[in-house]
Amino acid sequence: MRNRQNMHIKAIVWLVALTMLTGYLPAADKTEAASNASVNSIEKVTPQKRIQFEQDKARAHMQELEERMFRLSKLIQESQPEDAARLLLGLRKAREQLILDRMGEASKMLDDLKLNQANKEQKEILILLEELKKLLLTADLGLELKLEQLRKLIDSRETLNKLIKKEELQLSNTLEQQKNKQTDRKKFQALETSERRNQKSAETLQQQLRENGAASKGICNSLSGAGKCMGGACKKLGESKPKPASQEQKKAIEQLSQAQLETKKLEEQLRKEVESLVRQHVMDQLKDMIVQQKQVREVTTKLQDRVAQKQKQALAAVRRLSQSEEKIITVCSESIELCELTQFSLVLPVALGAVREQMEFVNEGLLQGQADQEIIDDQRQIEKDLQALLDAMQEASRPVNKNGGGQCNGCKGNRNKLLAEVKMLRWMQQSVHQRTDNLDQQIAKKKISADSQQERLDLLTIRQKEIDTITGRLHSMTCPHCLGGE
Known part of the structure; x- marks a missing residue:
């Protein structure tokens, strides 16, 4: 009986989470289609009104779901405290992110025929709903x-x-x-x-x-x-x-x-409690990003010849790949946020930020229907960069052994973590050097516009300053014994 009740509760949680996400997809997809159609015609007002009706339905549905989450959490508070906490956390998150209000704003944009703005807003809401779904379905609620x-x-x-x-x-x-x-x-x-x-x-x-x-x-x-x-x-x-x-x-x-x-x-205490779990979670995310990026690259490679022949279906398929790349960027952003929140690494969030920049350049190319060797090489480089960071993290996760291996004899710090930080920092410097060299070649061959050139120069300057700052901070964290390998 108890197991049946548990299954029933979890089924409700699944239903709430999945309905929250899937119920909103039609309005977003139709808005994008109407936005594209409105470029060629200004007479198709009726379909836009229908989309607004869908948007209003989604908003009403979201409001009902918030109420259900609250009522259900109260109902199961004693019998299923963990699931009750899960629902309350989801409800709090939804209200803090103003999802309901943003749905109302999207509806107003549709009413004013601002389709492009509405489409952008809906995509952002979908990201929030996806995050909310993950929160409601997470296996490790304690960590969340x-x-x-x-x-x-x-x-x-x-x-x-x-x-x-x-x-x-x-x-x-x-x-x-x-x-x-x-x-x-x-x-x-x-x-x-x-x-x-x-x-x-x-x-x-x-x-x-x-x-x-x-x-x-x-x-x-x-x-x-x-x-x-x-x-x-x-x-x-x-x-x-x-x-x-x-x-x-x-x-x-x-x-x-x-x-x-x-x-x-209390902050420091909480950080210590969650560090190992967050570290493992970020490593899992790195593995997922590598797999997903490889899949995007493989599809891009298959479409390369057809895109070169300017086949419309191939171009459309490449543009759709940008959706997959955006998902990878979202996971990367989540990893960065976790690193910054828990502060278990100085270098990793900055290093991931540099990789995310490359992902954004790739995403921009995919949106433009680009599937040449240059973008494929960029995708492969992202995979290598993510793998290098994953390898460094795995080394940092090695525990100090009973004989004191991996522990500094002076400050008693974890030398494995310090070495991993230095390796990531070295990777960052190599990455900035490589990107500077590539930009130099593009400028020499006149393959880059003045605006793009300045944008990339600014990003490289920021990254170099970050490397200098982190190098100083890492140096301040070391003692003579660390440097001597003792």
């Missing part, structure tokens, strides 16, 4: 919940930074009033209003952090103390007493700073 918690902690710390600066400004302005011999009632009222605003921000932040449970208890206590001090400052400012008000503000700043430190500690 921790990553979501980490994102919220980072946002909270940034909010805390801003709040501390505001409170410091309040203190500075209060001390200015303390110097004045005459009391300016209006200025004290303005200070009181600003102080209450800061107090409200602290209370809101405290409420948000309570969702993290016992782990954020210390942070919430510090924020509660800061809020009380701000309330005391408000009272004294209302009485035009700057000296006691400033004392309360100083205490509030101390409490906020303590909350900031505790938030940072």
